[in-house]
Amino acid sequence: MKKAIAPILDACCGGKMFYFDKNDSRVLFQDIRAEETNLCDGRSFKVEPDIIGDFTSMVFPDNTFNMVVFDPPHLRWWGKDPNKKPTGYQQIKYGVLRDDWRNTMANGFAECFRVLKPGGFLIFKWCEHDIKVSTILKLTDQKPIFGHKSGKRANTHWICFMKE
């Protein structure tokens, strides 16, 4: 691991598009992949996490972080072959959810709350392109505090939880 444990974990950082500083030392950046590719418009796109890891089964001890940022893939992918990678621009940028998305998301929430300290905050981002936010929120027993909708179609939700 490049960085010592930082106070904030981004469980699936992707291209770190929403960060002011993509090398912020307060954040430990995790993703399931490291990759550099060109998108269809020719722009280069990089996923450069500090640690390669799976948000459904993380290596960190319980109660480690003050804050966890969780912005998982929100696009459903219907491809049946687990070895086949999606090729669409959005799928490359944001990743995809496959048939087992309920388990993936339930385990992801459980792991994010496990590694969060009691009293720590989870910042969850969800775009309702394919799956309603109300459906996703049923996959955790933790209670959100507040949320805000954004985006052109007002279908991107930012939601804040605190670990009890």
Ligand SMILES: C[S@@+](CC[C@H](N)C(=O)[O-])C[C@H]1O[C@@H](n2cnc3c(N)ncnc32)[C@H](O)[C@@H]1O
């Ligand atoms: C919506 S994108 C994150 C975008 C990011 N917040 C940004 O600001 O650019 C979701 C990311 O989750 C990653 N991902 C998908 N499944 C994962 C898993 N099981 N564990 C960790 N990362 C995963 C994908 O590789 C993708 O980069």
